[in-house]
Amino acid sequence: MSSLSMALIAGMLAAAGWAWYTSMAAREAANRAAREACARLRLVMLDGTVAITRAWPRRDRNGRLRLERTYGFEYTDDGHRRLQGFVVMLGAEVLSVGLAAAGGLG
Numbered sequence: 423m424s425s426l427s428m429a430l431i432a433g434m435l436a437a438a439g440w441a442w443y444t445s446m447a448a449r450e451a452a453n454r455a456a457r458e459a460c461a462r463l464r465l466v467m468l469d470g471t472v473a474i475t476r477a478w479p480r481r482d483r484n485g486r487l488r489l490e491r492t493y494g495f496e497y498t499d500d501g502h503r504r505l506q507g508f509v510v511m512l513g514a515e516v517l518s519v520g521l522a523a524a525g526g527l528g
């Protein structure tokens with residue numbers, strides 16, 4: 423194998439590693455945001471984790487291209503109903519956390 427091929431393979435592995443690392447960091451931040459939102463409102467987050475539902479490239483405030491990720495999660499307010507929530511991330515920044523409509527929480 424030529425040194426150019428080895429460099430290309432090393433670069434691709436490094437890029438894949440970086441993508442995996444940033445994805446895990448964003449997921450952990452989304453998990454934290456979901457848990458904190460549920461705790462603040464005395465809700466119980468079910469299954470203990472978020473799941474990615476959408477990923478899309480988007481520019482941040484500085485014009486840099488970032489990956490916007492939307493994560494879904496389920497929670498309960500009464501121990502029986504499973505309600506849907508979401509966390510929207512732009513890179514490592516939490517943009518918003520959403521829960522089911524307030525009318526569904528009564």
